[in-house]
Amino acid sequence: MGTYLIKRLGLFVPTLVLVSIIIFVVMRIVPGDPALLILAGTEGEGEYTEQQLHELRVSLGTDKPIYTQYGKWIWGVVRGDFGESFWYRGVPVMDEIKKRFPITFELAVLSILISFILSVPIGVITAVKIDKWPDYLGKAFTISGVALPTFWVAILVVFVLARFFNWLPPLNYTNLWEDPISNLQQLIFPALALGFNNTAFQARVTRSSMLEVLREDYIRTARAKGLGESLVLFRHALKNAFLPVITVSGWQFSRLLGGAVLVEIIFLVPGTGQLLVDSVAVRDFNVIQALIFLAAFMVLTINLIVDLMYGWLNPKVRYG
Amino acid sequence: MARQRSAEQELPQERPVLTPTLVTIRAALNFSKKKPLGAFGAIVLAVMVIIAVFAPWIAPFDPSEPYVERTFSAPGTEFLLGGDQIGRDILSRLIYGARISLFVGLVSVTIGISLGSLLGVISAYFGSKIDLVVQRLVDAFLAFPAIILGLTLMAVLGSSVTNIIIALCIVLAPGSIRTVRSQALAIKEMDYVLAARAIGASDWGIIFRHMVPNCFAIFIVLATITLGLAIIVESSLSFLGVGVPPNVPTWGGMLSDAAYTDIGGAPWLSIFPGIALALAVFAINFLGDAMRDVLDPWLRGR
DSSP, X not given: OHHHHHHHHHHHHHHHHHHHHHHHHHHHHSSOOHHHHHHHTTTTOOOOOHHHHHHHHHHHTTTSOHHHHHHHHHHHHHTTOOOBOSSSTTOBHHHHHHHHHHHHHHHHHHHHHXXXXXXXXXXXXXXXXXXXXXXXXXXXXXXXXXXXXXXHHHHHHHHHHHHHSOOOOOSSOOOTTTOHHHHHHHHXXXXXXXXXXXXXXXXXXXXHHHHHHHTSHHHHHHHHTTOOHHHIIIIIIIHHHHHHHHHHHHHHHHHHHHHHHHHHHHHTOOSHHHHHHHHHHHTOHHHHHHHHHHHHHHHHHXXXXXXXXXXXXXXXXXXX | OHHHHHHHHHSOSOOOOOOHHHXXXXXXXXXXXXXXXHHHHHHHHHHHHHHHHTHHHHOSSOTTOOOGGGTTOOTTTSSTTOBOTTSOBHHHHHHHHHHHHHHHHHHHHHHHHHHHHHHHHHHHHHOHHHHHHHHHHHHHHHTSOHHHHHHHXXXXXXXXXXXXXXXXXXXXXXXXXXXXXXXXXXXXXXXXXXXXXXXXXXXXXXXXXXIHHHTHHHHHHHHHHHHHHHHHHHHHHHHTTXXXXXXXXXXXXXXXXXHHSOTTXXXXXXXXXXXXXXXXXXXXXXXXXXXXXHHOTTTTTO
16 A cells, blocks of 8 residues: 555656646746736736836746746745735735635535435446336436536526526525525535536446446355345445446546536636636636646545545555 | 258349448448437437538528517517527527537547547657656646636637637647557557568658557547537637637527526526537437447447
8 A cells, every 4th residue: 555655646746746837837928928917907908107017027026037937936836825816916816715715615525425425326226227217217317417518507407496496596605604504505506506417427337337246246146145135235236336436536526626617607606616717807817827726736636535545445456 | 952052042143332432321321220329419410510501591590680679589489499688589599609619619629639649649659758748748637627727728818719729629638648548559569560660660650650540440439529528618618708709609608698697587598509509419429429339449338
């Protein structure tokens, strides 16, 4: 386990560094001068003097060569400092992220929970009742879940809730710690819409993995020695069928973060996704680079955790 | 004796001449017999492409002409699929929207997956340091969620059709590098590659004459599967207002209009563009799955 851990960590750190370099290069080389952008505005209509431009460049640090800028940025990132917002001058990006990140995180965790709660039973039932009507029903669900775009599902959920239940996305967000009930009421529907795609995909993986495991000899042995069907299914089959499900849930997390951006916009959830879209609209590059770095960091971390879990659960990987 | 004669009789008297058209038709018939869903997907996609190409002749109205008195008109009254928030014909906008979705999707997938596949082959062929660098870069790019990377690139590039194609290429290419590389690694060990090297073929000669053509099946499958993702990402970006400029009708843009104007009153604003989008993605997925089963044993069961 020790060497596996070191090997896997050795992959994590360089990738993260590479991620930060890619982000920095994309953000600094392509859009040109952020100082010009601030002074002239996004449409280039503002007026300014050379003196102002130079002073702003010095205060932003963009007068220095790019590797110095990168060094300064990455040193800040390590200490949790992403610089100041271009748009709201003087407001540290980190303050805004601290406010909004827990909301997105809660949304993501909630939707992962929902998709596990729904997808595992669906996968098991469709595998056991293969080629009977529950299987066809499940197939229809998984095919539509994989093909329907998350944001359309979200729009339809809002539409149905608004039309038939008189529910509208709340304008004010309540904190989980202040009022857990109304917080959950606010986040449960966005989480459902967000988890739809994930649920379908995981159900499909659970089904095919269960089908494979159910053909194994040890299942026949378990049945032959007279174990009850539920014990066979859950103790022997599901436990072994679960590995692939965990693996894909790691990949799915990246899609989930992307989908969260759209769901937050539609359900008016004030998370990091909304912040990203707002920042893209005003081209607030400091906020954008902080948020995309955070997203990539989360994806890499989740994949690391999934891989370690996989190694811990599966000795073949650990010693292979 | 009798048995022998009957065997002789059963032998085909004359085989029809196999012209290329006949081969194609036969292959298509065979495909649709084996994979009815895939054939269905191909037909739906073909119809959509035809509609997109001939949009100006098919669309009943001008997609950007507002008929103020028909604002929010219900489907079937004045417009077949209803009017939107400023009285434009939803059907015509859907027809013109197919142009953007399919054009952007097809072009970005063709360019992105071609470049990605080529890089995958090069990475596998040369191995060692080149492979290491390319694979670590792929790792890094795959860490970005597609929509978030797309949003960032569009913020940097600014919204236009060309830029969204560039952004999609960057988003879609890394995944194909990885997949093609794994197959190219196996091809590299084939005897014909060894033979080519033995007769003194150059590295690039081997790559372009032997490895690339042998990756063609996986390329077609990958491109089909990725097309669905490309269309979803494009419409998501248009939905968020950073894709195609807002005056161009797109399915994502129409959904965004619907979400921002009247969510409870006029469901047809959000339902029809969504159906168009879902139908396109369904068709592509069916086609992609069928093609994977038929063309590519490497990806089977993945």
